[in-house]
Amino acid sequence: MVVISKKKPKCLYVDTNFILDCTEGRNDKSIVLMSKIKENDWRCITSAFTMMEISEVKKDETFVYKKLQKKWSLSTILRERYKKDLNNDDFKEVSQYLKNKIINSYPIIETINLPEEGWTLALEISTNSNISTGDAIHLASAWNSKCNFLVTSDRSFINNAKDVIKKLGLDMEIISPEDFLKKYCKV
Secondary structure (H helix, E strand, O other), rough: OOOOOOOOOOOOOOOHHHHHHHOOOOOOHHHHHHHHHHHHOOOOEEEEHHHHHHHHHHHHHHHHHHHHOOOOOHHHHHHHHHOOOOOOOHHHHHHHHHHHHHHHHHHHEEOOOOOOHHHHHHHHHHHHOOOOOOHHHHHHHHHHHHEEEEEEOOOOHHHHHHHHHHHHOOOOEOOOOHHHOOOOOOO
8 A cells, every 4th residue: 555645644543433433334434444554554542431432322322222112202212311221231232342343343443541641631622622522532542642643534523623733733633534545545
């Protein structure tokens, strides 16, 4: 594979949206990029926070599915979604999803924990920008892991983070899978 841009990918941080795009088959470009990461032996990182977010998404999906089976209305489901009544079997399914669909299927993704200085940066980003708390944690995790790319399919995050990255002088690019493939890979 020939890299088109002068900037060489050395470490890519992938967020929750990117991983769900891959595991759920939601975005073909994310799947192609994941194969390019593996093919080029680029370092690929995510955070324990990502796994927590995915766990929460899967618990929400389980709750909604169970309530739809009981013929609950959508408005009732939305109103009651913070009062989940999941059981141990449901939690085991969520754990199995994380293990089988992410950890075993994508062993090239390294999961890191954010150290104290990373939390300080996440707080600064969250407090002084329009970036959500979760996305601030992703951005701080990517920077703290010395990744030169943060890959996400969240356009709002991309747009807001570009200003923050520039303002803080972070040597990192936030980019969508599609734009990464166009800019850095011959596809």
